[in-house]
Amino acid sequence: MEVSRIRTASAPPETELPLVEHPDRLAPRDARELSQLFFQQLAVLEEGTHEYQYARNTLIEMNMSLVRFAARRFRQYADEIEDVVQVGMIGLIKAIDRFELSRETQFATFAVPYIVGEMKRFFRDTTWAVHVPRRLQERRTELGKARAELEGRLDRSPTVKELAALMDISEEEVVEAQVAANGYHSSSLDAALSGDQEDGETALADVIGSEDPAMELVEDFQSLAPAMGSLTERERLVVHLRFVEERTQAEIGTELGVSQMQVSRILRRILTKLREGMGVVVD
Structure with missing residues (x-):
């Protein structure tokens, strides 16, 4: 670990900060130890000063490995992994700004839920073809699990009444969730209703509306x-x-x-x- 000692310009002598070379390359153990020290100094430094920004930025770089670790659980979305990491960094920054040493917990334990939460929010807000209230987005997930359970148990597609009973909601709410689920995927208006449009098939746009x-x-x-x-x-x-x-x-x-x-x-x-x-x- 390459570390040299510097003394901040505006802080008292006891607030010496280590100058970390390549903080993003630190081993996890070194990052944990230095994060503890930097959080101690961050608590006494004045927000907005050069020293405060140095401490905060170094903490971000030292803990980027937490973001990369959390992003692994979304590796099935390989095409969007860069966006996943970016939103994960937002969660890391929020965790740093809200962490307190008095919590007596490891920063990694505190930060990972923030990071994963931002990643999940990214998928929840961007993978729907149309905007759907978050309540219905979550209800769609519950509906999928209930449907899978009943199909395995009954060996057939469950009825709305059976889904409502298992989910402990009304039949109207089940129907609402089913309708909302249609907003998860979209189709091109130029797509053929069946087969290949080049063979003269009717396009979707030909049957769902007209020119105003x-x-x-x-x-x-x-x-x-x-x-x-x-x-x-x-x-x-x-x-x-x-x-x-x-x-x-x-x-x-x-x-x-x-x-x-x-x-x-x-x-x-x-x-x-x-x-x-x-x-x-x-x-």
Whole structure:
């Protein structure tokens, strides 16, 4: 173990900290011993100082092996292991910030539940295709275990009533959990309902919905907004009366104290200005 002694600049002489070379490479036993010392110093150092940050950062590096150890139980998710380690580091940092020597327990014993908890939360929050309340996510797991137990016992698929009895919940709650479980996996809208789509099979998108014609208006509304801003207050009032309140030209003329012919000219001028503002070619 490569360690040299330094004295902190702002701490009293008794708060000497060891300068650790390559803290992430320490043997577990050395890491445990030094962690004890660093936690003692962390308790007396002022938060925010250089010495405090050095002690905290060194503790993080010395105990990274705990994160790697905890990540092994999720090795079946090899493609996401880097993300698992990253969220595990969050758990390690939380454990360091909350650990107290007065607990009279090893830091590793205290930290691992924090690390594993963050990893489990990562999978719980990211592996569902759609957002589902955590209560229902947990209920799905319970439902799976109950279903497996009853299938083994009954040699058939259990009924909702049988699942409710075993889980000690209502039948409505079982159905709710079954519906929520559908959010765990998703399918592409381009996927064929059966067989190979290249053989002319119908795609999922062809049967579950249709194109909303109102979507074509979105771009028009976005273009219309700045054009409306270029109108005078009187012109905007005319537009409101004609197209929102759907008044006739004669009624608008009475409102403004002008003739129907004048209202027609005003409307024609407004519409020309709006079309030009939207980039519409006016003949």
